[in-house]
Amino acid sequence: xxxxxxxxxxxxxxxxxxxxxxxxxxxxRRVPRVISVTSGKGGVGKTNMVGNLAIALNALGKRVVxxxxxxxxxxxxxxxxxxxxxxxxxLINGERTLHEVMVTTKHGVHIIAGGSxxxxxxxxxxxxxxxxxxxxxxxxxxxxxxxLDTGAxxxxxxxxxxxxADECIVIATREPTSITDxxxxxxxxxxxxxxxxxxxxxxxxxSKKDAKSVYATxxxxxxxxxxNVVLEYLGNIPSDPKxxxxxxxxxxxxxxxxDSPSAxxxxxxxxxxxxxxxxxxxxxxxxxxxxxxxDAVN
Ligand SMILES: Nc1ncnc2c1ncn2[C@@H]1O[C@H](COP(=O)(O)OP(=O)(O)O)[C@@H](O)[C@H]1O
Ligand SMILES: [Mg+2]
Numbered sequence: 001x002x003x004x005x006x007x008x009x010x011x012x013x014x015x016x017x018x019x020x021x022x023x024x025x026x027x028x029r030r031v032p033r034v035i036s037v038t039s040g041k042g043g044v045g046k047t048n049m050v051g052n053l054a055i056a057l058n059a060l061g062k063r064v065v066x067x068x069x070x071x072x073x074x075x076x077x078x079x080x081x082x083x084x085x086x087x088x089x090x091l092i093n094g095e096r097t098l099h100e101v102m103v104t105t106k107h108g109v110h111i112i113a114g115g116s117x118x119x120x121x122x123x124x125x126x127x128x129x130x131x132x133x134x135x136x137x138x139x140x141x142x143x144x145x146x147x148l149d150t151g152a153x154x155x156x157x158x159x160x161x162x163x164x165a166d167e168c169i170v171i172a173t174r175e176p177t178s179i180t181d182x183x184x185x186x187x188x189x190x191x192x193x194x195x196x197x198x199x200x201x202x203x204x205x206x207s208k209k210d211a212k213s214v215y216a217t218x219x220x221x222x223x224x225x226x227x228n229v230v231l232e233y234l235g236n237i238p239s240d241p242k243x244x245x246x247x248x249x250x251x252x253x254x255x256x257x258x259d260s261p262s263a264x265x266x267x268x269x270x271x272x273x274x275x276x277x278x279x280x281x282x283x284x285x286x287x288x289x290x291x292x293x294x295d296a297v298n
Contacts, residue, residue, distance in 0.1 A: 036165035040181025042152035056270030088117030136290035164292035211236030
């Protein structure tokens with residue numbers, strides 16, 4: 001009995017939330033590290049960070065799969081100038097396999113377009129959930145890192161994806177609204193999902209000092225009001241006209257201007273991520289993220 005059929009049988013006879021973690025993770029299999037890139041406020045650079053980090057991690061020898069989990073403004077394909085034919089909804093209804101849905105960039109980064117397919121996770125039938133679970137299982141052997149490009153804000157979809165990830169990178173800028181919204185997101189994640197650990201990436205700054213002051217503001221608030229939460233400073237990305245130009249050219253700054261300040265900063269952050277051990281952001285020990293998403297939905 002292969003793993004997928006084992007899973008199918010278990011799901012048939014039991015509730016999804018009681019599938020044993022070892023069945024899903026596989027005792028001898030390597031499990032991809034799932035990193036969500038999220039924010040309170042929109043337009044702070046999530047999609048650009050995901051796309052560029054993916055290229056930088058790929059260059060470090062990591063096999064990367066991007067899942068575009070932004071239901072409202074799914075657009076990771078734009079900066080790679082790709083037009084995926086299929087998305088998650090084709091996978092959910094069983095029309096296509098994960099490999100058919102996936103598109104691959106010239107760097108070798110794989111992208112799974114989510115879009116509206118993720119909009120109604122709570123309304124999936126048992127069979128549709130099973131389609132998702134069994135198809136996503138095939139990712140286990142082909143990815144070292146799965147990057148989730150989430151939507152902004154505290155909608156339930158954003159929270160599901162963040163809670164399912166092993167690590168949660170929160171992006172904020174110097175704008176006060178972006179800082180308060182980042183705090184609100186971490187507060188909800190910690191209160192509703194027990195997430196205790198976040199990494200902060202400060203984007204669009206003029207100096208490291210500015211980035212550190214954003215970190216200090218958030219870290220102080222967390223220290224006072226969210227006692228169990230730890231916020232780590234991951235790094236900062238400078239404000240860079242080259243990145244904006246890259247977007248206008250439907251490109252990533254890593255391709256368009258690899259020596260630009262933002263591309264250099266992204267490479268450094270990729271190295272930091274690649275070198276850091278996995279640190280689970282929540283208590284759950286179930287390794288595979290689609291299972292965790294479906295658990296969160298239930
Ligand atoms: N480091 C940066 N320097 C300059 N502009 C940036 C930077 N990061 C993001 N931007 C600008 O912000 C816009 C929105 O970025 P995007 O990655 O689409 O944000 P999100 O996915 O969070 O909505 C980009 O198109 C770009 O013009
Ligand atoms: Mg985006």
